[in-house]
Amino acid sequence: MAKAEALNQALAHWRTGEGGDAMARGTVEWLFAWYREQARFKKNAAKTRSDYRRLMDMLAVFETKAGSPPLGKRMAAKVDASVADKLYAKLRLRGERQATYAMQVCRLVWTWAVRHHRVTGVKENPFAGMGLKSTSVKGNRATSRAEYDLYRATARKMGFQSMATAAALSFECCQRVWDAFGFADSDGQEHRGIEWAGYEPGKQIALVQSKTGNNVVLPLTIAVGGELVRLYPDLEDELERTPRTASVIVVEERSGEKYKERRMSSVHRAICEKAGLPKDMTFTGFRHGGITEVGSVSADVRPISGHATLDVTRIYNKATADKAREIAVARRAHIAALGGDLSENVSEHVE
The missing domain is CATH 1.10.443.10 (Intergrase catalytic core)
Incomplete structure (x- = not known):
């Protein structure tokens, strides 16, 4: 319960910038916030935007290692392939589908960040080339x-x-x-x-x-x-x-x-x-x-x-x-x- 409350508080701080813990430029949480303001993100359907936000919120407060700062506090430019692989491995404990979807969202964010590296400081995409296939549920089947x-x-x-x-x-x-x-x-x-x-x-x-x-x-x-x-x-x-x-x-x-x-x-x-x-x-x-x-x-x-x-x-x-x-x-x-x-x-x- 205490851990859940701490995560909720961290998420609230990330969203509002309150609690003396405002996001720093160049961090993962800052990158997520930046991406949400891009036309690339806003062109998506409402449900897609909602799904992306939910995953970004989860990742921003996710601890890749017990006792370490959440992912959102890391500098986005320093997230390398090793960090991406460890993140994926830990998320898989929650379910293959969520882990794969989270990696796909990160790949989209980092791809756009690399394109605008002068603004974001990100020059490489550690989530590219992971060889993951979509695990989304099957589409609506045709009713006979x-x-x-x-x-x-x-x-x-x-x-x-x-x-x-x-x-x-x-x-x-x-x-x-x-x-x-x-x-x-x-x-x-x-x-x-x-x-x-x-x-x-x-x-x-x-x-x-x-x-x-x-x-x-x-x-x-x-x-x-x-x-x-x-x-x-x-x-x-x-x-x-x-x-x-x-x-x-x-x-x-x-x-x-x-x-x-x-x-x-x-x-x-x-x-x-x-x-x-x-x-x-x-x-x-x-x-x-x-x-x-x-x-x-x-x-x-x-x-x-x-x-x-x-x-x-x-x-x-x-x-x-x-x-x-x-x-x-x-x-x-x-x-x-x-x-x-x-x-x-x-x-x-x-x-």
């Missing part, structure tokens, strides 16, 4: 259509029609989570959500892809033999079940307002547990699943997802409503080839 169907059926049975509808907007329309729910993204910017005004039943649904600002218009039907065939029946069924109580489509049943991200995550996890779905099934996985499904029938997902580009070699394909319709038709055919309407068999899996 069978999982998507089971999720929606379970959400409805639990009284969360809003979650079933949001899942449909993400999976069928390939839209990002913050667009479906209208809450803040990773940079802290709040989005308006998908609005009822853009939905014309049996005709089309129009959205604005927030990250790129691109307009996305999805045709909902196509004429076949003089009859209209629905291209997104699951999406329209969920929208038909959803009460229109606000300008945005997805609102929480409990409050009548847009979801907060934490509340959404809590409800999502409860639905997955009730349905017996995998623990690693994230809400972002619905969008990935939809894009994966589109990718199986078309090389260009932009008419659905709203992406600005495919990649540097395929930037000249124009996204059009006709292309979106073609993709939707092929997608329905793909679903049929996999076994018809998969949602027909979902109810038997829900208690």
Whole structure:
């Protein structure tokens, strides 16, 4: 307990400069503070900046040797490869992932410091060439259509029609989570959500892809033999079940307002547990699943997802409503080839 209190006090002193122990120019703690003021650091997403700050705070008060001054008090220019290796070895006792991530952050800071050595006094990067590979967790896996169907059926049975509808907007329309729910993204910017005004039943649904600002218009039907065939029946069924109580489509049943991200995550996890779905099934996985499904029938997902580009070699394909319709038709055919309407068999899996 005493050691923890001492570390907390040291961290507070480092942040505020109080206690007669203000940071000295050229020290590691000074270098961290300097780096945080650089455009190089500020351009990162809010979550990335927060993660970097947390690691820098930890490293600034970290004792590489019992009884010795914390790392933050060392002169940054005198931190050599031997110190970096010892630091990594000691951090590994707390976990491989944290140790590797800390070394990666230090490498970024020292790389930038070397570039500006006249200001920082740092001429070598002791964290370069350590041969460490990223140990970050796996990305969001794509949710399958069978999982998507089971999720929606379970959400409805639990009284969360809003979650079933949001899942449909993400999976069928390939839209990002913050667009479906209208809450803040990773940079802290709040989005308006998908609005009822853009939905014309049996005709089309129009959205604005927030990250790129691109307009996305999805045709909902196509004429076949003089009859209209629905291209997104699951999406329209969920929208038909959803009460229109606000300008945005997805609102929480409990409050009548847009979801907060934490509340959404809590409800999502409860639905997955009730349905017996995998623990690693994230809400972002619905969008990935939809894009994966589109990718199986078309090389260009932009008419659905709203992406600005495919990649540097395929930037000249124009996204059009006709292309979106073609993709939707092929997608329905793909679903049929996999076994018809998969949602027909979902109810038997829900208690």
